[in-house]
Amino acid sequence: MKAFTFVRPRTVDAAVAALAETGGAVHAGGVDLLDRMKEHVDEPSHLVTLLDVPGRDAIALEDDGGVHLGAGVTLAALAENDVVRRFLPSLAEAAGQAASPAIRHRATLGGNLAQRTRCGYFRIASFSCLKRGADACPVRAETGVQETAAVFANEPCASAHPSSLAPVLQSLGAQLGVQGPKGARSVSLAEAWRAPEKGVAGDLALAADELITAIVVPPRTRPQRVGYEEVRQKAAFDWALVSCGVRVELDDDGRVSDASIVLGSVAPTPWVATAAEAALRGKAFGAEPIAAAAKAATQGATPLSGNTYKVRLVEVAVRRALTRALEGAKGGAR
Numbered sequence: 001m002k003a004f005t006f007v008r009p010r011t012v013d014a015a016v017a018a019l020a021e022t023g024g025a026v027h028a029g030g031v032d033l034l035d036r037m038k039e040h041v042d043e044p045s046h047l048v049t050l051l052d053v054p055g056r057d058a059i060a061l062e063d064d065g066g067v068h069l070g071a072g073v074t075l076a077a078l079a080e081n082d083v084v085r086r087f088l089p090s091l092a093e094a095a096g097q098a099a100s101p102a103i104r105h106r107a108t109l110g111g112n113l114a115q116r117t118r119c120g121y122f123r124i125a126s127f128s129c130l131k132r133g134a135d136a137c138p139v140r141a142e143t144g145v146q147e148t149a150a151v152f153a154n155e156p157c158a159s160a161h162p163s164s165l166a167p168v169l170q171s172l173g174a175q176l177g178v179q180g181p182k183g184a185r186s187v188s189l190a191e192a193w194r195a196p197e198k199g200v201a202g203d204l205a206l207a208a209d210e211l212i213t214a215i216v217v218p219p220r221t222r223p224q225r226v227g228y229e230e231v232r233q234k235a236a237f238d239w240a241l242v243s244c245g246v247r248v249e250l251d252d253d254g255r256v257s258d259a260s261i262v263l264g265s266v267a268p269t270p271w272v273a274t275a276a277e278a279a280l281r282g283k284a285f286g287a288e289p290i291a292a293a294a295k296a297a298t299q300g301a302t303p304l305s306g307n308t309y310k311v312r313l314v315e316v317a318v319r320r321a322l323t324r325a326l327e328g329a330k331g332g333a334r
Helices: 012-022 031-038 075-080 082-087 089-097 109-114 165-171 274-280 287-296 309-327
Strands: 005-007 025-027 046-049 059-061 067-070 175-180 183-188 211-217 224-231 242-250 256-264
Touching: 005 012, 012 046, 012 175, 012 211, 025 031, 031 109, 059 082, 067 082, 075 082, 075 089, 075 109, 082 089, 089 165, 089 224, 089 242, 109 165, 109 211, 165 242, 165 256, 224 309, 242 309, 256 274, 256 287, 256 309, 274 287, 287 309
Parallel strands: 005 046, 025 046
Antiparallel strands: 059 067, 067 211, 175 183, 175 211, 224 242, 242 256
């Protein structure tokens, strides 16, 4: 690991100023960042830590019924907090399944959203990678390791987005609170992602001197049900092969007035299953529309030769997440 200077600001403004001055990297829980530094994928000269900035781990129910989540709240706190469990049960479910207990007590919400792909070609400096400046994505080559790669929007880069919390929050219509040298702003999570570009490692469309300060989930305006599901190779300390966050709004007669279905680990950014959403709208929420939506979620998939199995997992994950929302189990009525 390259030597670096550790900068400890005590306010958000001071942290933003330090980032602008040093060009350093943001350090919160450090789970993902330090892994990349040890592999020489990232070699910042300065780490600007947020550990001394107060209030970044706050969780609050707002007067209008929305939920404010500080970017520094840990995954363990999300999984265990009464407000989150009551008003955002699918988020509590996703946070409680992530990584391992030790990591959940260290990793932060903001870090989970800003983490980089787990693709081995990106994370090992001796391999070529489009995100790190190579001309092509080695995953797409005939000899590439493709088992966990993206099956949607996987050209020119086939990396899979790793965050299991992002699909849930995006399905709930969350907004990012961001602060930079020009002040604070709010960004819809659905509009915060950028497609892969040569030499651009991050997936969030934020400036290098901007910080995620909070995530705000808006209040519900109509009755809704939510659900979460992920499929992975083993039950503990593993990355999802496919994850899915859903939100279904119902009108007075039990028909679906609106639906949001967002998938993780299947594209370079969280993937909105628009055909699946359309398959639900106007239907009485039940088993048959759920099966149709799950099938429709696979539309537009372009799997590589080594990961065709993930298309079937997309269907499974969507069906299970919607069924959980229907039954109110582990993410039911809000």
